[in-house]
Amino acid sequence: MDITKSMATAASGMKVQSDRMRVIAENIANASSTAAGANGQPYRRQVVTFKEAIDKETGAGIVEVGRIVRDKSDFRLSYNPGHPAANAAGYVTMPNVNPLIEMTDMREAQRAYEANLNVIDAARSMMSRTLDLLRRG
DSSP states (O other): HHHHHHHHHHHHHHHHHHHHHHHHHHHHHHHTTTOOOOOOOOOEEEEEEEEEEEEEETEEEEEEEEEEEEEOOOOEEEEESSSOOOOTTTTTESSSHHHOOOHHHHHHHHHHHHHHHHHHHHHHHHHHHHHHHHHHH
């Protein structure tokens, strides 16, 4: 039945958006973390990629998490000569996490999650109405 395929597709969308939100939350949590020493690397932002797949039970086209990749953009430098991780010039290497971008990504993931939830609600309602019509008929 096509409605079950729609529900499987939407459920997979909810799962990947949930995984994406978890990674974004990790990025935000580490936005101010630094390396242990002056020569160390701070936290590097992560980004979730998606891939298309086929649900083995329903044959529906679904989405899955492809990979979680590290963002290769440059780290930020913050002048703080008293910090234990400061280099000889007094700069601390900070993560390449921009909280504004992360919050924007979080909002986008939330809206995509809600849209998939609405698809499941609509499909469930359609199935319920169909069963009601069959019972009456």
